[in-house]
Amino acid sequence: MTQNFFITSTGTEIGKTMVTATLGFQLRATGSSVNAIKPIISGIPASKNLAEDMIGTDTAAILDSLDLPLNRKEIDQTSPLRYKAPLAPSMAAKLEGKLLDYSEVLSICRAAINKNDTTLIEGVGGSFVPLTNDKLVADWIADLQIPSILVAGSYLGTISHTIATVDAMRIRGLPIRSIVISESGGEDHPDLNETAREIRQHTNLRTVLLPRINGDCPWRRAPNILSALENSE
Template identity: 55%
Template sequence: MTMKGLFITATGTEIGKTLVTAALTHQLRQAGHVVGAIKPIISGITEGEMEGTDTAIIASAMGQGLDEATLDTISPFRYKAPLAPSMAASLEGKVLDYNLLIETCRKVIDHPVFTLVEGVGGAFVPLTDDKLVADWIGDLDLSAIIVAGSYLGTLSHIISTLEAMQARGLDVRGIVVSESTGDTPDFDDTLAEIRHWTKLPVIGIPRLHGAEPWQQAPDLTGLVELDPPAV
């Protein structure tokens, strides 16, 4: 069955969600698919200084410049403090409008274009006083992939996140492991352990370098079910 979209979530923050979103967007476009990608919520940004941000990376992967219209399409909910949305919004005297978030996402994913939706932080980060990222995934009725690091302790974080998501009835398509920096366990051994314990497809992304590292990522398209592109 063709998927209408896929949610990119993680075991925590600053792990590699945007790298995965950009890589998968780029790879699907290279394969001839029409793809959209959004990161509706972004925190830790200053208006007017968007170059190098996650939003700019996603725009680049879609072959777009970052004008005001593109910025508002990819990341309409923007906050200055690098905190969970519930906390970042509160510092600005705001409350994230969860219903508007869902409505905004649905307007994109209900079009006949496969859409990647990148979350914020991990799968259980608070969005409001009573909604988590996991609620967001469920209310959009999208399958998800979990992005994780390869640091010592990641196996516990992955299993905890996966089991908590599955307990909510969320469909997890696979796990992408972005190699962590520093003194970490053997990368291949870590991937093998994750496969053993999760029984899911697991793809490892080694440390990448260069201006647009997402162009060098291993093939992630096996996590997506799409009809062949029209010739």
């Protein structure tokens, strides 16, 4: 049975890629066939050495988690839509005199879906980031008709942001399989377990913890979070 998930979040720089890479790495360790893509990525300079430009990016993390090389072929398959400015896709594309082709985004995702036991599609920014003049990430999720894994941080204020995002997604009829709380950096934030308890209580969703791990390739040393994919129904 194939399973497909959209990895979204409550905002930008929250930890979507860490969650995507960790799930990809851990699924591979169970013997599952896994595909993961991040179709849209911004903040990528345009130069003749694409592989060098992509070092340290979200795309590189995803490829590493799947034990794939960082070369043009794999980069083009994982993140085919790349923009220079580190902005929302609608703004980044406009700066380059372009308009993101929403139908192309859907085609890329649908081509990737169902090729493996599990397909992970990582979004861009939060669930309500604009993609085009009239499309948001939430529309992208709805059109793919797959459940989401919602990534939240543990910073002060995350409880409100997470509850608001869950409510907004539910109003649109977007199923959320679970919430993964990716521990925020720094020391001045609330207790991770207490934050999870509050979010779980107010959303009635499975809440999985992903403590912050420093160093290279942290997804290789993360605790098991595969319960985030399990159907609680």
